[in-house]
Amino acid sequence: MARTKTGQTRESVFRFxxxxxxxxxxxxxxxxxxxxGFRAVETAREHLTGLVAEGRLTHEPGRARAxxxxxxxxxxxxxxxxxxxxxxxxxxxxxxxxLEAWVPVQARGDSSELFALRxxxxxxxxxxxxxxxxxxxxxxxxxxxxDIVVALVNDEATVKRLRKGPRGRIELHPENPEFDVIVRAxxxxxxxxxxxxxxxxxxxxxxxxxx
Amino acid sequence: MARTKTGQTRESVFRFxxxxxxxxxxxxxxxxxxxxGFRAVETAREHLTGLVAEGRLTHEPGRARAxxxxxxxxxxxxxxxxxxxxxxxxxxxxxxxxLEAWVPVQARGDSSELFALRxxxxxxxxxxxxxxxxxxxxxxxxxxxxDIVVALVNDEATVKRLRKGPRGRIELHPENPEFDVIVRAxxxxxxxxxxxxxxxxxxxxxxxxxx
DNA sequence: TGGCATACCAGACAAATGTCTGGTATGGAT
DNA sequence: ATCCATACCAGACATTTGTCTGGTATGCCA
Numbered sequence: 001m002a003r004t005k006t007g008q009t010r011e012s013v014f015r016f017x018x019x020x021x022x023x024x025x026x027x028x029x030x031x032x033x034x035x036x037g038f039r040a041v042e043t044a045r046e047h048l049t050g051l052v053a054e055g056r057l058t059h060e061p062g063r064a065r066a067x068x069x070x071x072x073x074x075x076x077x078x079x080x081x082x083x084x085x086x087x088x089x090x091x092x093x094x095x096x097x098x099l100e101a102w103v104p105v106q107a108r109g110d111s112s113e114l115f116a117l118r119x120x121x122x123x124x125x126x127x128x129x130x131x132x133x134x135x136x137x138x139x140x141x142x143x144x145x146x147d148i149v150v151a152l153v154n155d156e157a158t159v160k161r162l163r164k165g166p167r168g169r170i171e172l173h174p175e176n177p178e179f180d181v182i183v184r185a186x187x188x189x190x191x192x193x194x195x196x197x198x199x200x201x202x203x204x205x206x207x208x209x210x211x
Numbered sequence: 212m213a214r215t216k217t218g219q220t221r222e223s224v225f226r227f228x229x230x231x232x233x234x235x236x237x238x239x240x241x242x243x244x245x246x247x248g249f250r251a252v253e254t255a256r257e258h259l260t261g262l263v264a265e266g267r268l269t270h271e272p273g274r275a276r277a278x279x280x281x282x283x284x285x286x287x288x289x290x291x292x293x294x295x296x297x298x299x300x301x302x303x304x305x306x307x308x309x310l311e312a313w314v315p316v317q318a319r320g321d322s323s324e325l326f327a328l329r330x331x332x333x334x335x336x337x338x339x340x341x342x343x344x345x346x347x348x349x350x351x352x353x354x355x356x357x358d359i360v361v362a363l364v365n366d367e368a369t370v371k372r373l374r375k376g377p378r379g380r381i382e383l384h385p386e387n388p389e390f391d392v393i394v395r396a397x398x399x400x401x402x403x404x405x406x407x408x409x410x411x412x413x414x415x416x417x418x419x420x421x422x
Numbered sequence: 423t424g425g426c427a428t429a430c431c432a433g434a435c436a437a438a439t440g441t442c443t444g445g446t447a448t449g450g451a452t
Numbered sequence: 453a454t455c456c457a458t459a460c461c462a463g464a465c466a467t468t469t470g471t472c473t474g475g476t477a478t479g480c481c482a
Contacts, residue, residue, distance in 0.1 A: 009429075021235040022291040022315060024279055028469055040431045045470075050428090064275040064438055064469050068235055069291065069313055078315050080233040080280065102280055104233060104289050104315035106412075128339040128411065148413065200339065200409040202359060220459075239439060251461045256440075261458090275439050275468060 009036070013047040014056055017067060026065035078104050081114040081136060105136050105197060113139050115193070117150065117157070123174035124148070124159055129198050135159060136197035143194050152190035153182060159195060220247070224258040225267055228278060233315075237276035289315050292325040292347060316347050316408060324350050326404075328361065328368070334385035335359070335370055340409050346370060347408035354405050363401035364393060370406060 016035055020027045027035070032044040048067055051057040060066040080102040103116045119133045127148065129135065135150070143149050149162045151172055160172035160182065170189045172182040227246055231238045238246070243255040259278055262268040271277040291313040314327045330344045338359065340346065346361070354360045360373045362383055371383035371393065381400045383393040 018291055022289045024232040024235060024237055026235060026237070026276070028275070029471095030469070038430075040433090041470085042432085042472090043430050046429075062437065062470065064239070065237070066470085078233045080229050101317075102229075104317075106312075106314075125339070128336070128341050128344075130339050133339075196413050198409075198411040198413065202407050202409065240441095241439070249460075251463090252440085253442090253462085254460055257459075273440065273467065277440085 010047050010050055012036070013044070014051055017048070017051075017057065018069065021069060026067060028065055078106050079114065081105055081116050083116040083118070083134065103134065103136065103199075107136070107138075107196060114196075115139070117159075119159055123176050123179040124161075126175035126177075127161065129159065129175075129195075130200060132200070134199045134201075135195045136199070137193040138196050139193040141191050143191060148195040150192040150195065152192055153184060153188065157192065158182075162191075221258050221261055223247070224255070225262055228259070228262075228268065229280065232280060237278060239276055289317050290325065292316055292327050294327040294329070294345065314345065314347065314410075318347070318349075318407060325407075326350070328370075330370055334387050334390040335372075337386035337388075338372065340370065340386075340406075341411060343411070345410045345412075346406045347410070348404040349407050350404040352402050354402060359406040361403040361406065363403055364395060364399065368403065369393075373402075 013032060013036065016032065017027060020031075029041050029044045029048070032038075032048070033041050036044070038044055048057065048059065052059045052067070055070065058068050058070045060068075081104075083101040083103050105114065105116075107114065114136060116134050116136050119129055119131060119135055122131055125131075129148070137150050143162050145163045147162050148159065149172075150157055150159055151162070151170075152158075153172070158172065160174060163171040163173055165171045165183060168186050170184050170186050172184075172189070174181070224243060224247065227243065228238060231242075240252050240255045240259070243249075243259070244252050247255070249255055259268065259270065263270045263278070266281065269279050269281045271279075292315075294312040294314050316325065316327075318325060325347060327345050327347050330340055330342060330346055333342055336342075340359070348361050354373050356374045358373050359370065360383075361368055361370055362373075362381075363369075364383070369383065371385060374382040374384055376382045376394060379397050381395050381397050383395075383400070385392070
């Protein structure tokens with residue numbers, strides 16, 4: 001066979017494993033074997049052991065589907081958090097019906113404290129939070145002045161910057177001069193959580209424009 | 212045992228599976244068994260079958276580690292893309308040394324076309340791209356006027372909005388009045404790719420402030 | 423020319439893992 | 453009281469999957 005010995009196959013194997021891993025589906029040796037049409041399992045295994053030797057994969061011997069991408073020291077493991085379609089009074093349940101998608105995020109802690117929301121409106125545009133952006137929120141009922149929070153006012157969820165005003169008042173500041181500051185008694189505001197990540201997808205249209 | 216029958220355990224099992232999945236490590240029945248201290252594998256399996264019946268997980272029978280989060284119809288499967296530490300002239304290699312982390316993104320296509328970069332400077336702040344943000348980029352050598360691109364000018368990578376000027380000139384527009392437009396002949400600009408996602412982490416400090 | 427690494431193949435084997443059968447106990451609903 | 457779903461346990465079994473041994477062929481380098 002005139003196949004060159006440049007490691008192309010190994011590169012392809014790596015990409016295949018990486019893509020499967022991203023989908024939460026670490027491949028078995030035989031799945032890799034089938035993907036590339038190897039006639040022997042051992043061929044797949046040799047590529048993987050090679051990649052482990054190069055430091056591009058890690059492996060837990062003896063376990064099934066046990067090849068992983070190496071986590072950097074200090075790197076937080078990813079979590080999947082639910083993107084909620086609507087935020088309703090009080091509950092903030094993760095009901096299946098409200099679940100739009102699972103968003104992978106990198107944050108420490110219990111992922112059940114986290115959820116994601118799609119931003120509506122321009123009230124925070126000067127803070128770099130634009131309409132359509134997705135914010136990742138940690139559920140918490142307390143926050144500090146200066147935090148960007150998700151709060152429930154009159155049964156409506158809103159993203160604003162929090163300031164604690166005099167006499168226990170809660171101020172919700174937009175970051176857009178065209179919007180007004182919301183000032184309420186603490187009892188009228190339910191703090192749902194604090195925004196810990198903002199995300200924007202610039203490309204919602206398909207890549208290849210046609211017909 | 213005075214354990215209530217409210218499905219709390221099942222909820223915990225779901226969260227455990229979800230978190231393991233996010234890390235590319237779907238658990239085995241016996242791993243779940245150990246995690247929760249069940250004395251029988253069957254207990255773990257019953258919870259999983261229950262979750263599948265509820266539509267919260269999917270399962271491929273007979274396969275190892277084969278419980279997954281259901282992908283929404285039309286939902287793109289996640290990919291892992293490399294966060295590159297530095298962008299050097301021409302190559303844009305995914306060398307191991309330059310690899311800071313793997314960033315999970317949801318985009319269609321071949322993940323080998325994608326990479327992520329950390330933004331330096333304030334030149335795009337009016338487009339909501341702030342210093343420290345991470346941009347996800349698709350490698351492409353062509354882009355349209357209006358696209359936000361990563362371009363190499365004088366061996367330096369920069370994020371700007373692209374405009375195609377007269378006489379084949381390339382204009383790289385900042386979105387900040389304090390910065391100047393860069394205008395170059397096409398031959399002096401290497402287009403590295405197009406920004407398809409922006410991401411900001413608002414919380415880099417640990418959650419519990421202490422000592 | 424002789425190593426040596428890459429790339430592949432064939433078959434056997436053992437460990438990991440999912441599945442099945444048949445149980446017990448408890449709380450809630452009818 | 454009876455039924456039923458949840459929650460759990462014990463043990464056996466079959467399949468999936470990783471591992472091992474022992475090969476062949478090719479290109480590269482000293």
